[in-house]
Amino acid sequence: MGARVVFMGTPDFAVPSLEALLASGYEVVAVVTQPDRPKGRKRVLTPPPVKVRAQAAGIPVLQPERLREPAAVDAVLSFRPDVVVTAAYGQILPKALLEAPPRGCLNVHASLLPKYRGGAPIHRAILNGETETGVTIMTMAEALDAGDILSQVRVPIERTDTAGTLHDKLARAGAQLLLETLPRWLRGEITPQPQDHAQATYAPNLTRADERIDWTAPAEAVYNRVRGLHPWPVAYTTTADGQVLKVWWGTPRPGRADAPPGTVVAVEERAVVVATGDGLFALEEVQPAGKTRMPVAHYLRGAGRAVLAPGTRLGMEAE
Structure with a gap:
């Protein structure tokens, strides 16, 4: 595909998007993910799902504790990405990173923005009794999920859907939307549409x-x-x-x-x-x-x- 892509993501939601890029021939030059964390009752140090997939594909993996550190930004930019693609990465990207790639930084977000900005859009949509949600691909800004919209796809929430089943539907829908959106974005065929910030709602992490x-x-x-x-x-x-x-x-x-x-x-x-x-x-x-x-x-x-x-x-x- 010509473009050098750095992919940033952490949980299972991000894996289909990474797999879609790889299967479509994009040059994924590096993957950035969260550090390994202890999991389960025995607190076993466990790698994020995205790391596991990246290593299986032989892609270099970076796991900075704090992406805002200049050394972490320099490490990412050393791979000379044309575009950065993120999906549920889990850290805010600093301005120095947002502004560096020639084709910017894109994010795959599991809601129909400006609704449900934040870290738990899938859970919150069901908790609130929504009958529809979707995926948005947007350019990234320093504010939380406030970037311009490039594309969206709507996904119905069935009455029997759980957070788990809806997660899987949205992960697949996001990967497909990414494949439809990224080539058009790289060719300069998409005009970003600003969000209506007055309509924004939030989906904070669960307590x-x-x-x-x-x-x-x-x-x-x-x-x-x-x-x-x-x-x-x-x-x-x-x-x-x-x-x-x-x-x-x-x-x-x-x-x-x-x-x-x-x-x-x-x-x-x-x-x-x-x-x-x-x-x-x-x-x-x-x-x-x-x-x-x-x-x-x-x-x-x-x-x-x-x-x-x-x-x-x-x-x-x-x-």
Whole structure:
């Protein structure tokens, strides 16, 4: 393709974009990713997915702790990129790097900008009950996700989508959009369109508070929280004895109960039905503290029989 590309990305979301560049014959001269981090209970030092893919392709990998350090910028620019392509890299690019490549720096972002700027656009779209999102390719600016738009593609959010399934759809859509956009950008055929900053909304990184189920919310909002945090970081509630109970899956039920929100109103063979602020929600897959995830039916054969007995209340710490 002629252009020298430095690719910057870290998690699984970025891998399809890197693979698309490689498969299409772009000269990816270097990959920049976050440093290896400890993961899991045993805190094993683990390389980012993008590093693993880059090394398999024999591409030089840079992992600066702080990209803003002049030495880190110099290291990236030593590869003389014509264009820098980023996807979920995880650090703000400094001005010295943004201004250096002849064809600039482009970013693959998992939302229809200016909506959902920030680090958790996929989770937030589902948490907020959106029925559509998408991918934007933009030029990069010093402000957060505020660059000019080059192209967008819309992706529907199905009612059964989780953060995990939507992540995979958007990663694939972003890779395809990148292949459609980059050659036209390099040929000078795209006029960047400024964002309407007055319409901007934000998708900040998730906090522990975001993970807690609010049983006073409608059942539909509880459902959006459960699927919007699946398979990571997973929604949770607390049992009557104060133990954390992760909720891997559940679904709204028709009807309503004359009971305070969070009250267990029925125990079935495969579900435990809980009252919400509006409607009912059926717990179907849970993870008790110190245990692995399991169907509610399995939990009810042990400690769950008492913990989720009719009349007990979940999430009392929310009051």
